[in-house]
Amino acid sequence: MTDATPDMTAIADRLALVTKGRASAPRLKEGVLTLVLDVTGLSGDQRTVMEAAVRAEMRDVPDITQVRVAMTAEKKTLRIIAVGSGKGGVGKSTLSANLAVALHRLGHKVGLVDADIYGPSQPRLMGSEGQKPTAEEKHLIPIMSRWGVPMLSMGHLVDPGQAIAWRGPMAGNALGQLLDAKWDGIDTLIVDLPPGTGDVQLSMISKHKPAGAIIVSTPQDLALIDATRAVSLFEQANVPLIGLVENMAGYICPHCGESSDPFGQGGAEAAAAHMGMPFLGRIPLTIAIRSASDAGLPPAAGEDSEAAPFLAVAQKLAEWLAR
Numbered sequence: 001m002t003d004a005t006p007d008m009t010a011i012a013d014r015l016a017l018v019t020k021g022r023a024s025a026p027r028l029k030e031g032v033l034t035l036v037l038d039v040t041g042l043s044g045d046q047r048t049v050m051e052a053a054v055r056a057e058m059r060d061v062p063d064i065t066q067v068r069v070a071m072t073a074e075k076k077t078l079r080i081i082a083v084g085s086g087k088g089g090v091g092k093s094t095l096s097a098n099l100a101v102a103l104h105r106l107g108h109k110v111g112l113v114d115a116d117i118y119g120p121s122q123p124r125l126m127g128s129e130g131q132k133p134t135a136e137e138k139h140l141i142p143i144m145s146r147w148g149v150p151m152l153s154m155g156h157l158v159d160p161g162q163a164i165a166w167r168g169p170m171a172g173n174a175l176g177q178l179l180d181a182k183w184d185g186i187d188t189l190i191v192d193l194p195p196g197t198g199d200v201q202l203s204m205i206s207k208h209k210p211a212g213a214i215i216v217s218t219p220q221d222l223a224l225i226d227a228t229r230a231v232s233l234f235e236q237a238n239v240p241l242i243g244l245v246e247n248m249a250g251y252i253c254p255h256c257g258e259s260s261d262p263f264g265q266g267g268a269e270a271a272a273a274h275m276g277m278p279f280l281g282r283i284p285l286t287i288a289i290r291s292a293s294d295a296g297l298p299p300a301a302g303e304d305s306e307a308a309p310f311l312a313v314a315q316k317l318a319e320w321l322a323r
């Protein structure tokens with residue numbers, strides 16, 4: 001090294017040491033050193049401390065008269081997992097709520113969005129009825145449910161029935177607000193889509209592209225065309241299909257515990273295979289699931305036998321997410 005040419009490698013090494021490898025692209029021009037600090041995951045205080053350390057480290061370098069630090073942070077993208085069904089009443093909302101709770105129990109950083117603008121049921125299912133989210137810098141702050149899953153629903157924003165007259169664009173904007181909230185610390189969002197396969201659903205999916213989709217169906221609905229329509233909705237938008245969940249499969253008698261299958265067994269696996277996607281599991285039809293859901297106590301949060309099938313489906317989803 002001569003006086004005229006400072007050793008940039010040595011400077012880069014010293015920067016790497018004081019920033020734990022977060023500094024990149026140091027450049028020196030006419031005594032001004034510029035560099036980029038990746039501050040992803042650091043608090044405001046930690047950033048200040050790191051910047052001060054950089055300045056202190058460069059203070060005694062003869063060629064440097066000024067240090068300019070640019071900070072960047074990786075923008076964390078949320079993975080949206082859409083839960084859809086061909087029609088209403090198949091338990092799509094029940095599955096969405098319990099899947100979010102079960103994923104949280106498995107250690108995932110998961111949030112829940114109720115995109116069922118016209119018939120929001122997540123506040124009731126998650127026991128957060130009547131709560132109103134606040135906003136910060138024009139972004140909604142999700143409501144923290146009792147089950148460790150932050151959530152947002154149209155039901156938290158407007159009175160029941162108020163959104164009924166909304167047309168497509170307004171519904172789309174409303175969903176945008178829910179998804180664009182401050183989901184700090186969350187990396188996966190379970191989104192309970194409106195039932196059916198109309199244009200509103202398609203434009204929502206195209207605009208807020210899910211990473212994958214889960215289809216919910218009842219055994220009797222499988223034989224019909226509804227589930228197939230839900231599949232083609234996601235195919236049209238190029239959303240990967242994670243798999244099919246069969247809900248209300250078999251009836252568990254609350255008195256004797258015996259399971260009966262009025263619609264037969266095994267049809268769901270066959271239907272999933274026919275539609276070209278994995279089968280994620282079967283949730284039985286039980287009175288306990290219905291009454292706990294109505295009471296705002298998601299069965300997946302408890303220790304009863306009702307939690308197990310939801311945890312099993314969540315485990316499959318976790319495997320898909322880890323791929």
Ligand code: ADP
Binds near residue numbers: 087092094
């Ligand atoms: P969707 O979102 O598809 O319209 P919901 O999740 O609102 O359906 O469920 C419709 C009704 O069926 C609710 O009363 C719910 O408690 C009940 N339900 C859903 N899944 C089950 C199940 N596995 N066993 C018993 N009741 C269920």
